[in-house]
Amino acid sequence: MVDSHTPVPINNSSQTMPTHPIVTRAKAGIFKPLERMNCHVTTTSPLSRSYVHALRDPIGKESMLDEYNALITNGTWVLVPRPANVNVVRSMWLFKHKFSADGSLSRFKARLVANGCVQHQGIDCDETFSPVVKPATIRTVLSFTKVCLYMHDPRDPNFIALKRIFCYVRGTLDYGLQLHVSSTAQLSAYTDADWAGSHVTRRSTSGHCVFFGNNLLSWSAKRHVTLSRSSAEAEYRGVANVVAETVWIRNLLCELHTPLFTATLVYCDNFNAVYMSANPVQHQRTKHIETDIHFVRDFVVSGQIRVLHVLSRFQYADIFTKGLPTALFIEFRSSLNVRRSPAHTEGEY
The missing domain is CATH 3.30.420.10 (Ribonuclease H-like superfamily/Ribonuclease H)
Known part of the structure; x- marks a missing residue:
């Protein structure tokens, strides 16, 4: 007599088993190149994610004070009462590292700008166009661009040509387009x-x-x-x-x-x-x-x-x-x- 709670063994002889061996990359001799990294300590402050984080950093706080003092000194804003039923565009801080030509850190720049995400099209902002003045519209002086092509690698003939141009300009200061x-x-x-x-x-x-x-x-x-x-x-x-x-x-x-x-x-x-x-x-x-x-x-x-x-x-x-x-x-x-x-x-x- 078999107990109903006794598990019945399952015959797996009818199932198909894999006959090919498993080949891994290690068995095939394929290995990824070992990446070696050098770690070093830097004294450059990381970019601040918000003005709260920047206030906790002495360098970030100093850059914010420089930007604020520049706005006060230049008088770029006027304090007015808040109008009723008008969308107020709030400000936000942007932080950026400025580097010199040799790659060294020049300064930690902070800018106070308007938050464009809260502006309304046609009310707070609109499409602008800055026209580019063509030389034919207003008269400009002749430029010596041919000499400027050689300023990255000047030679003696280029310096001689430049001196000739300077002599010509000096001798024709009273010449103009009439x-x-x-x-x-x-x-x-x-x-x-x-x-x-x-x-x-x-x-x-x-x-x-x-x-x-x-x-x-x-x-x-x-x-x-x-x-x-x-x-x-x-x-x-x-x-x-x-x-x-x-x-x-x-x-x-x-x-x-x-x-x-x-x-x-x-x-x-x-x-x-x-x-x-x-x-x-x-x-x-x-x-x-x-x-x-x-x-x-x-x-x-x-x-x-x-x-x-x-x-x-x-x-x-x-x-x-x-x-x-x-x-x-x-x-x-x-x-x-x-x-x-x-x-x-x-x-x-």
Whole structure:
């Protein structure tokens, strides 16, 4: 007689047992590299998580006092009664370590800022826009950016060139850009590029100048961000850059209620670049600059731009891309309306 509470043995002979051995990484000889770490003691205070934690740290408390005293000294706030039914934007503290160029700790910075999480869109804050002033909008002085390219590793020829620039600036302090009343409202531009002018990267530099009548409005001399495989390609990239600038000026004149009804004349001294602006057929050699080609050609077809050839003798943009003989440089400088100021206005501005 079998007791009902006695467990009945289970026959496991019918179950399938694994027949393959278990292979672990240790059996296969696979081991992770042992990471060794060095611990050191630092005296830098950790960043505070809150102002309560910062008040307990002498360095954090000192930085908060510096920020508070700066706000009191500069008078950046005015104490006013709290208005009724108005959302009050509270303040919060931000803490940050500022390091020197060598990686050492410079200071422990604390800033008191507004808590943006409690602001209401359209009431406490709104979308802002900070316009960027273009050089063509206000007249600026010419900058010598070509010399600045070599300031990270200057050589003797660079210092000699810098001294020549300083001598030129000292001797032309009374020279400036002059604007005169012009009888024509023609917008014209000159563009030029040197092919593989950089001896380090072999990138080209393009320069252009834009005239409204006889007055110089805009100029530029920039290194290309990509390499050009031919002089025609380098010149055409310069054409595309000056077309973009002239289109912007045309739109600016429309906003000033002075629209232009004639095409902008863009002068280039490269026949191939002029040909590509008017030729509707794509070639294998111009597929990689197809974007610039279509950009210029659309404005040519619409009648807003005309790309014409000009002799190198009258290519005023050469002054932005290469060194010129003294006589030709002085002539081109005068053509850009950079002349000596009249004696009766010198020193008044």
